[in-house]
Amino acid sequence: MTTILAASFTSALSRLANDEQKQAKLTAYDLQTNPDQPGLQMHRIDKSRDPNFWSVRVSRDLRIIVHKSGGSLMLVYVGHHDEAYKWVERRVIDAHPTTGAIQIREVRELVDEVTPPHTTGQTEPLLEAQARASAPAISPPLFDRLREADLLSIGVPQDWVADVLGANEEQFYALAAHLPQEASEGLLDYAVTGILMPAVTVMADPLTHPDTLRRFRVLDGIEELKAALDAPFERWAVFLHPSQRGVVQRNYSGPARVAGSAGTGKTVVALHRVVRILRENPDARVLLTTFSDPLACNISNKLLLLCGDGSKLPERVTIGSFDVIAKELLALATGKEPRLASEDLIRSMLAKAAEEAGVHEVTPQFLNSEWTHVIDAWQIENVDTYASVPRMGRKNRLGPKQRERLWSVFGVMRHRLAASGLMTKAGVFAAATKHFGARLEKPFTHIVVDEAQDLGVAELRFLAAIAPETSDALFFSGDLGQRIFQQPFSWKVLGVDIRGRSTTLKVNYRTSHQIRRAADRLLPGKVRDVDGNEDVRLGTISVFDGPEPFVLIEKDENAEIAAVGNYLKEALSEGFKPGEIGMFVRSENQLDRARSAARFAGLPMRTFVDPRDDDAESALVGIMHLAKGLEFRLVVLMACDENVLPLEERVADVADDFELDEVIATERQLFYVASTRARDRLVISAVAPGSEFIEDFVASGN
Numbered sequence: 001m002t003t004i005l006a007a008s009f010t011s012a013l014s015r016l017a018n019d020e021q022k023q024a025k026l027t028a029y030d031l032q033t034n035p036d037q038p039g040l041q042m043h044r045i046d047k048s049r050d051p052n053f054w055s056v057r058v059s060r061d062l063r064i065i066v067h068k069s070g071g072s073l074m075l076v077y078v079g080h081h082d083e084a085y086k087w088v089e090r091r092v093i094d095a096h097p098t099t100g101a102i103q104i105r106e107v108r109e110l111v112d113e114v115t116p117p118h119t120t121g122q123t124e125p126l127l128e129a130q131a132r133a134s135a136p137a138i139s140p141p142l143f144d145r146l147r148e149a150d151l152l153s154i155g156v157p158q159d160w161v162a163d164v165l166g167a168n169e170e171q172f173y174a175l176a177a178h179l180p181q182e183a184s185e186g187l188l189d190y191a192v193t194g195i196l197m198p199a200v201t202v203m204a205d206p207l208t209h210p211d212t213l214r215r216f217r218v219l220d221g222i223e224e225l226k227a228a229l230d231a232p233f234e235r236w237a238v239f240l241h242p243s244q245r246g247v248v249q250r251n252y253s254g255p256a257r258v259a260g261s262a263g264t265g266k267t268v269v270a271l272h273r274v275v276r277i278l279r280e281n282p283d284a285r286v287l288l289t290t291f292s293d294p295l296a297c298n299i300s301n302k303l304l305l306l307c308g309d310g311s312k313l314p315e316r317v318t319i320g321s322f323d324v325i326a327k328e329l330l331a332l333a334t335g336k337e338p339r340l341a342s343e344d345l346i347r348s349m350l351a352k353a354a355e356e357a358g359v360h361e362v363t364p365q366f367l368n369s370e371w372t373h374v375i376d377a378w379q380i381e382n383v384d385t386y387a388s389v390p391r392m393g394r395k396n397r398l399g400p401k402q403r404e405r406l407w408s409v410f411g412v413m414r415h416r417l418a419a420s421g422l423m424t425k426a427g428v429f430a431a432a433t434k435h436f437g438a439r440l441e442k443p444f445t446h447i448v449v450d451e452a453q454d455l456g457v458a459e460l461r462f463l464a465a466i467a468p469e470t471s472d473a474l475f476f477s478g479d480l481g482q483r484i485f486q487q488p489f490s491w492k493v494l495g496v497d498i499r500g501r502s503t504t505l506k507v508n509y510r511t512s513h514q515i516r517r518a519a520d521r522l523l524p525g526k527v528r529d530v531d532g533n534e535d536v537r538l539g540t541i542s543v544f545d546g547p548e549p550f551v552l553i554e555k556d557e558n559a560e561i562a563a564v565g566n567y568l569k570e571a572l573s574e575g576f577k578p579g580e581i582g583m584f585v586r587s588e589n590q591l592d593r594a595r596s597a598a599r600f601a602g603l604p605m606r607t608f609v610d611p612r613d614d615d616a617e618s619a620l621v622g623i624m625h626l627a628k629g630l631e632f633r634l635v636v637l638m639a640c641d642e643n644v645l646p647l648e649e650r651v652a653d654v655a656d657d658f659e660l661d662e663v664i665a666t667e668r669q670l671f672y673v674a675s676t677r678a679r680d681r682l683v684i685s686a687v688a689p690g691s692e693f694i695e696d697f698v699a700s701g702n
């Protein structure tokens with residue numbers, strides 16, 4: 001008999017107490033191995049409209065609900081006796097008459113009241129009344145231009161059509177919780193873009209329909225069931241959105257990318273792709289790499305979870321940050337560890353070389369920037385190459401004479417670094433690139449890169465050099481709107497052309513509609529890279545609703561600390577756990593303000609450098625750059641003052657207009673990254689007048 005696991009089962013399992021979960025899992029394993037054993041006391045549920053629902057005994061009070069049809073047994077729910085029966089009695093499982101996808105649908109006439117969902121919070125939303133006060137009182141119907149056939153084409157169950165046609169914005173969020181995911185997503189998409197996406201093709205086998213697969217998984221054996229039930233909170237590990245699944249499964253004819261705004265599941269896609277490659281190809285050796293060490297650690301934990309306990313697959317994956325991988329490979333190739341020159345040392349060496357060469361016509365900022373973004377990034381070795389390098393994106397032109405003079409500084413700089421045995425980070429990448437670029441034998445068969453928007457020239461060249469010549473070897477996941485470290489450049493020029501092989505994800509699983517909508521206002525709807533690839537964040541939808549972000553502009557730092565402290569106190573009393581809270585500031589200089597607010601609220605804290613064993617017991621306090629890749633139920637962004645965002649020191653340090661635009665753009669993107677770490681609640685605080693970005697954030701409208 002085929003066993004099928006429904007997402008509703010894992011969600012229900014995650015709500016049980018630990019010992020109940022254990023019992024339920026054992027019964028589920030028994031069911032899979034021998035569904036006919038009498039101890040399970042399986043019997044049909046008479047009161048249900050669907051005759052295929054059966055109840056299975058776990059313990060005196062606990063029941064598993066299964067759905068038996070044809071040769072398959074579906075695990076659909078688990079819970080305490082009365083509640084489980086109540087759940088099942090108003091549901092039916094069947095294929096949608098228009099789309100063909102299998103749905104677990106609620107029978108409309110058995111649902112008394114359509115009330116707003118509390119999808120992620122366990123408590124009444126904090127300060128919700130205040131947040132909602134700004135919302136319009138009654139909004140017009142959203143879908144009255146659509147016809148019944150339109151609604152059926154996106155999977156709205158027949159008996160919910162009338163509700164949908166009459167719903168306005170507020171009612172819709174309540175309604176969406178009762179609809180199958182594809183229907184609520186299609187409707188949300190329509191509400192945002194005015195376009196109803198064409199219906200998904202009906203498949204011959206309803207079980208392989210992409211919308212079936214987002215909530216049901218046919219299990220291969222007991223190991224797969226164990227892996228899925230071991231982490232019932234981690235729905236992403238088992239059930240993918242059809243657009244995610246598409247990217248995971250596709251074989252590309254060249255380097256490919258998955259894009260999408262924050263929280264759309266790009267990392268999830270990257271991880272599933274790694275596992276798919278490993279499963280399909282026993283000889284595969286995969287590099288999974290990302291921007292920083294904490295992020296590498298984060299994805300490493302997720303990969304282990306996805307593979308399941310005892311799996312051998314992770315043994316064929318190398319995980320590390322770009323820097324660490326380059327250093328390790330270079331050390332392996334040359335037999336010695338590269339020694340890095342610090343940024344301060346480089347600045348002072350440049351200043352000295354300029355002094356000696358009598359080059360006084362440019363500022364130290366310009367020299368440093370030209371060195372970092374042109375000479376070192378592109379590893380320019382001589383004055384002739386410098387004379388012809390396009391200096392992409394840099395506004396102030398340099399004639400041949402000026403370049404020659406500047407080379408008298410940069411040439412010396414390169415020579416001195418080499419003589420002292422020191423390397424820059426870009427130099428490490430370049431040396432590793434040189435070594436591996438010349439060899440046919442590569443260290444990995446596949447390379448998967450997360451947070452790819454923060455790859456620099458040297459890093460990308462390196463990854464291209466260590467990737468084999470096969471068409472499917474390089475895969476990137478990233479969001480141009482989250483670029484906070486690197487200047488833009490052409491990937492195509494470096495031989496990495498993803499044009500025509502980029503897919504944008506549109507469903508945000510992390511962040512509430514309200515927070516995502518506000519954060520999206522910080523960035524343009526479309527961002528285009530140097531090669532013309534577009535990241536479009538317009539039309540992205542969130543799958544749940546919550547309170548509007550809360551902005552506190554106070555008269556001075558003490559008032560801000562007290563206001564945030566009070567907010568946190570209230571949040572703790574409502575049931576937020578310290579580990580569910582993240583507090584971020586722009587730079588180290590503002591950390592004290594965040595710490596003081598946490599102390600005010602009696603909130604235990606941890607930092608990135610001082611992680612505690614039990615992360616659930618303390619809030620993470622740190623700078624915004626380190627928030628990348630993380631997520632929290634409640635995020636507080638403190639000290640978003642006028643001179644802090646954008647950071648005054650960075651603005652003062654720019655070399656030219658181009659760099660000024662770059663600094664403002666990356667500061668804005670940093671604010672976007674930090675605010676999109678929030679799932680349910682976001683608080684932004686500042687001393688008056690506050691950062692200019694806050695104005696865009698709170699601007700009304702969609």
Ligand SMILES: Nc1ncnc2c1ncn2[C@@H]1O[C@H](COP(=O)(O)OP(=O)(O)OP(=O)(O)O)[C@@H](O)[C@H]1O
Nearest residue numbers: 235236239240241262263264265266267268509510
């Ligand atoms: N198919 C899915 N089902 C349920 N949850 C999902 C799914 N895909 C992603 N998620 C959840 O959405 C959240 C965001 O996922 P992920 O970190 O992969 O997004 P991202 O696009 O990489 O975000 P960012 O750009 O901010 O780093 C995570 O909590 C993840 O578990």
